[in-house]
Amino acid sequence: MAQKPSIPKGTRDFTPEEVVKRNYLFDVMKQAFANFGFQPIETPSFENSDTLMGKYGDEGDRLIFKILNSGDFLKKVDETDYREKDYAKLTGQISEKALRYDLTVPFARYVVQHQNEITFPFKRYQMQPVWRADRPQKGRFREFYQCDADVVGSTSLWQEVELVQLYDTVFSKLGLEGATIKINNRKILSGLAEVIGAEEKLIDFTVALDKLDKIGSEGVKKEMQEKGISAEAITKIEPLLSTADSPSEKLQTIKGLLSASEVGKQGIAETEFIVNTIDQLKLKACSIEIDVTLARGLNYYTGAIFEVAAPEQVNMGSIGGGGRYDDLTGIFGLKNMSGVGISFGLDRIYLVMEELDLFPKTVSANTRVLFVNFGNEEALYAMQAISALREAGISAELYPDDAKMGKQMGYADKRNIPFAVLAGGSEMDAQTYTLKNMKSGEQQTLSLDRLIDSLK
């Protein structure tokens, strides 16, 4: 081995054991999605740059993987831009395609492009990898999977209610208890900005507010100041920043603050409808919590905002998020198409499941029985039984070489194959097979029919 090969940072290989567990997660989600009436679609790994660029803010643009044009891509580049090393202008000239950054924007593009074939409201789910040119950390990769469920073409708040239930159903099926679904509403945030007269600083305001649990009230105030929000405005929202208050106390505070804002009042009404309805319908594995400081998520959210926090005992960021966006397809030219959706972060859910040891022990796609190879004549006899077992849906294999028995048994042991079959001369004469339970060490000699029965 000359130079050890490697893979790009933030990417991973998956071992057979990992793939089996990941597939289990995919299966549980797929079933839940279908169960809730969502239909699967898939979109390409890469899109035209102009489909993606500018949809995730400046920070997002930086994190999009751009694909270099093929051929002599420098030929067409503008001389002046090249000489001045104008990054922004050059990028557009040498890269016309980019890897998908999330599943929501490609979905919006899909809806607009296929609007005449789609029957609305359209409920779709999608489970595909996305790529971000981020700096990797724990639970943070450059290639990872998102599992999204969205509804477009309905403004009904019942969709939000159902999506909360969908989160709960998936986590409940996975045995993952204690996740918190945090909910807020963009209209509440807009209302707040309006009341304090910082409408044009809405994004800065919400980003700072979102950091409350991380940097504390002083930190938030400082950041707001730096972003140019007036001291007077900050004083008005001061009661919100008290970390001592419970979420419901905060809600009361905010109701008072927002009494002068129509948008704000609407946001509160929507959020209370969702939470009260969920309270009546009950959740199995999760809890729901109004968090007026929750502002995570992209700028395109216009109504409800969701974020799922992993159970407290695990140190992991959010394992899911979503919200309502009234205008998403608007950027592609289709107006008045409201959508709402949620996303599951498969890779982080995997890490949480692993840390809490929640994967079922039976999750494995292992061979059930290994036939020991004693030589060609015996192997032929074994193959007849193997074919019959496979026909019966039992996964069986023959050790490929006529190796020492200890080695063959050791192989079965290492791979955790639960049964071994010994079929040599004496078994052939009697038309039987000796079945060994690798765990208990018990052996019994059986006819082919009995063998199949005992392995079922």
Add this chain to the structure above:
RNA sequence: GUGGUUGUAGCUCAGCUGGUUAGAGCGCUAGAUUGUGGUUCUAGAGGUCGCCGGUUCGAAACCGGUCUUCCACCCCA
């Protein structure tokens, strides 16, 4: 994008202030055991000390660069 951190055998890690042939445990291979694995015993294989360059009589160790790991920002699943 900013700051820090990590890299020694397949894996987990030792290796004192630079000094002969770089170590351990586990794993691996072979034998003890010619139709019986997981235990035990014995022997053995396996390392450009991430990579490139520099300092030095001498570098795994010091310096610079680069890649990788993890962490805190930014941002986010």
